[in-house]
Amino acid sequence: MNINQLETFVAISKTMSFRKAGEALNLTQPAVSAQIKSLEDEFQTVLVDRNQPVTLTESGDIFLEQAMNILQIVDELKEKIADLQQSPQGHIHLGTTTSIAMQILPRVLTYFQNQFPKIKTTIHSMTSEQIISSVEQGTIDIGIAFLFEENPSFNSSILYYDHFELVVSPQHPLASQTSISIGSLSDLPMIMLSQETAGRKFVDQILEKFSIRPHMLMELSSSEEVKRMVELNLGAAIISSSSITKELKMGTLKKIHINELNESHPVSVFFKSGRYLNSALKQFLKDLKGMQESQFLGSE
Numbered sequence: 224m225n226i227n228q229l230e231t232f233v234a235i236s237k238t239m240s241f242r243k244a245g246e247a248l249n250l251t252q253p254a255v256s257a258q259i260k261s262l263e264d265e266f267q268t269v270l271v272d273r274n275q276p277v278t279l280t281e282s283g284d285i286f287l288e289q290a291m292n293i294l295q296i297v298d299e300l301k302e303k304i305a306d307l308q309q310s311p312q313g314h315i316h317l318g319t320t321t322s323i324a325m326q327i328l329p330r331v332l333t334y335f336q337n338q339f340p341k342i343k344t345t346i347h348s349m350t351s352e353q354i355i356s357s358v359e360q361g362t363i364d365i366g367i368a369f370l371f372e373e374n375p376s377f378n379s380s381i382l383y384y385d386h387f388e389l390v391v392s393p394q395h396p397l398a399s400q401t402s403i404s405i406g407s408l409s410d411l412p413m414i415m416l417s418q419e420t421a422g423r424k425f426v427d428q429i430l431e432k433f434s435i436r437p438h439m440l441m442e443l444s445s446s447e448e449v450k451r452m453v454e455l456n457l458g459a460a461i462i463s464s465s466s467i468t469k470e471l472k473m474g475t476l477k478k479i480h481i482n483e484l485n486e487s488h489p490v491s492v493f494f495k496s497g498r499y500l501n502s503a504l505k506q507f508l509k510d511l512k513g514m515q516e517s518q519f520l521g522s523e
Contacts (some may be wrong), residue, residue, distance in 0.1 A: 226297060229290045231258045232270065236287050244276040256358055260288075271407055295361065302501035312341035313503030318363040319346065320420075320467035322446035328367075335510055342456045342503045346469065349486055350444060351421035358495055369421035370491040379493035380512050386487050387425060388478040389438045392456035395477070402480040403432050412458040413437040417444045421488075450476065453462050465490075 234244035235255070245255045263270050270283040271308050279287060302313060310483050319328065324346055332344055347363055354366040359376055370379055389408075397407075408430070416423040423442075430437065440458045446466045453460045454475045461484065470476035492511055494500070500508070 224262060226294070228258045228262050228421055229294055232257055232262060232283075233272060233287065233294065235259065235277065236279055236283075241273075241277065245307040267338055275462060296410045299499050299501075303499070305384065305502075310341075313501050314343045314345065314367065315503050315507055316345050316347060317362040317365045317367065318349050318357050320351065320354070320445065321348045323367055324348055325447065326465055326468065331511065335507060338510070339503075339506060344507075344508070345513060348445075350417065350419045352419040361495060361498070365494050365507070367490065367492050369423070369488050370493065371421065371423075371488060372423050376491075376496055377493040378496050380508075381470070381489040381491050382489040382492050382511065383465075385463045385486045385490055387422065387461050388464050389459055389461050389484065390450070390453055390467055390476045390478050391459045392453055392468075393474065393477055394456045395459065397459065397479055398477045400479050402482075405435065405483040408481075410437050411437045412440050414449050414452045414458040414460045414462075415439050415442050416446065416449060416462070417442045420444070422446070422462060425486075425488065433483065438504060493504055 230251070231244060231248060234247050235241065238244050238247065241252050241255045241259075244250075245252045247292070248255075250258075259271055265284070266282075269280050270286050272280055272283075295356040302433045302516070305312070308502070328346065332346075336342070336344070349357065350366045354363070354368045355374070357363040359367045366377075367382070370377075371380075372464075397403065415426070418424075418427075422485075441452065443452065446462045449462055450467065450470060452458065454470070454522075464478075467478065468474055471478060473486045492508065494504070
């Protein structure tokens, strides 16, 4: 067994195709088939069901989990050796919400990539639940999101604090109001974030606490989608203050203060406790934690 065989097997598990796996690895289809057959001969089992569509067998599923662990160990070994000899470099997979990605990451990443051009960063836009799960599973390196509760699985640092606001279109009946009572939300047509988002969890807690049942028109997975619907005057919404900076400046949204929503929540950067941090991750975390809160919340 060799590393190339494991990489080929993992590629098949992702593409479910010998041809596509070969294209991804610059191998011919016969070469892919030969590598998988060699693995199956060595372990005396069938790993891949060749019928269409291609699937993994029960043995293949077990083999895949361990193959991915081995490849991760090999990658970490390469990184550790490289860290001894070279300036910060590598590939960072960062998971965050759409609104955070659009609001703060352009400034952060522009600075970072100008300073360290050898470091590549891939941004994965996810809900808060997906970010937490992906960091735990190791499929992304770093998460940036609301962390309402401490998680012993993570090493985390607070970047800045945010809070939530009610927003409406300038044409909305409430647009002339600067503040309203929490009770005014009863039966108010609302556009809500989906249930797996941190913002929705907070809103649900507040509404339940005051026994309020707004009229929910629709659920959307990101603040950006919610803002577009509110701008069309399809309903009101409760979303994070930092995500509406641009729209308030342009006048496409109006915010209405509600005392009960005025609770600060930390936006944190976090990674899995105990994981190896290569030079790229160390440098990124160092620079991110060193930024002032005003650099995250400053206007565009």
